[in-house]
Amino acid sequence: MRRLRLWPRTLAGRITLLLIGGLTLLHIGSMVVHERALHGAEAGARVERLAERLSAAAAAIAPLPEAARDAAAHALSLPGVELHWDRMAPLPDTPPPEALAATASRIGPGTRIAWDPKAEAGHRAVGAVPLGGEGWLSFSASWIGPASHGAEAGNALASMLAMALGIALASVLVVRWITRPLRRLADAADAIGRDLRAHPLPEDGPQEVRHAALAFNAMQGRIRRLVEDRTEALAAMSHDLRTPLARLRLRAGFLPDSEDRARMEADIAEMEAMVERTLDYIREGRDAEPTRPADLSAILHTLAADAADLGHEVICEAPARVVLPLRRLAAKRALSNLLDNALIHGAPPVRLALRDAGVEVVVEISDAGPGIAEADRARALAPFSQLDAARGKGGSGLGLAIAARFAEASGGRLELDRAPSGGLLARLVLPRG
Incomplete structure (x- = not known):
């Protein structure tokens, strides 16, 4: 079983992976900080609005006759906030839950607040505000609890996926453009092994790329001159050997038939074959066919x-x-x-x-x-x-x-x-x- 390879082999793949990973982590961190700051400010503003509404409702209900207070409280209810008037406190005088302690202190002294036992904790709060000996203004608010974590998680995940896809697309395009000179250099190096007369690299792009192209083209020229000099010397030597071999064959032809003559002619034929093979080897790939x-x-x-x-x-x-x-x-x-x-x-x-x-x-x-x-x-x-x-x-x-x-x-x-x-x-x- 082959081991899963997560680290790419290519430089472009590694740069792309690092860009996506680094920017994704940066996005997650900034998103967490932003969400916390936003939620904290939003929660504070909601509690302040609730305190103002309760204070205004208490001031409006307190002067009314007792029989009209509950109806007035119902009339002052708003979407998300239900108001009632009660003669007796609807909640015991116990410390509020830790998540609602700050809310209770902002609403005012004597406020009693707790999670609604009929709803899931963290989704709906109930409480009561004293009206100075004239009963209690009860309230039920669903929106002062923590927001829906499922919706937040879904929005965060969608945002992260959209950001990752955008970074991946941009990274692929940018990295391919950055690493294009390396691919051209690799292709040129491979072409030298096949043909020393291959076209030189274009000497353009950033300064480092131009310097590498200049050095590579100079190296290609030196290698080509070196190989051509040695090839020409070897070809000339192999070609010049044909003349003395022809003279040896001619002189061997004047010798009487004997075993020595046959061996000499066999040696000459072998030498000619070696010269011909050497010339074939030198010509291979250089005869412009x-x-x-x-x-x-x-x-x-x-x-x-x-x-x-x-x-x-x-x-x-x-x-x-x-x-x-x-x-x-x-x-x-x-x-x-x-x-x-x-x-x-x-x-x-x-x-x-x-x-x-x-x-x-x-x-x-x-x-x-x-x-x-x-x-x-x-x-x-x-x-x-x-x-x-x-x-x-x-x-x-x-x-x-x-x-x-x-x-x-x-x-x-x-x-x-x-x-x-x-x-x-x-x-x-x-x-x-």
């Missing part, structure tokens, strides 16, 4: 037919047609290297399989040879790396590296795995579009 729709299935069938004509046991399982954007010559070179790797270092039969997985196209080339140990597979993809102990044959160590570089430049990947027959399975995964 355009990307065009190409039939990958036709390329596989052609390679399998050519290998079969040379006497190799090759099985090709591919649909009739799979077209996708490719650098056709580079794709053919990469697949040819994978096939040669299986033919030279593996054992028959060699299988070529092509699967269209929707958003990806998968090419699998497998053999029945000794394979490559899992611990050595990453090293096998490095250029000029030869696993003699694992594969049992020589070579330039560039076949898998050329295919891996092609996959990376095409936005795909090259994976090495164990084939069902026990040998090596090279899986080339290319994007569909």
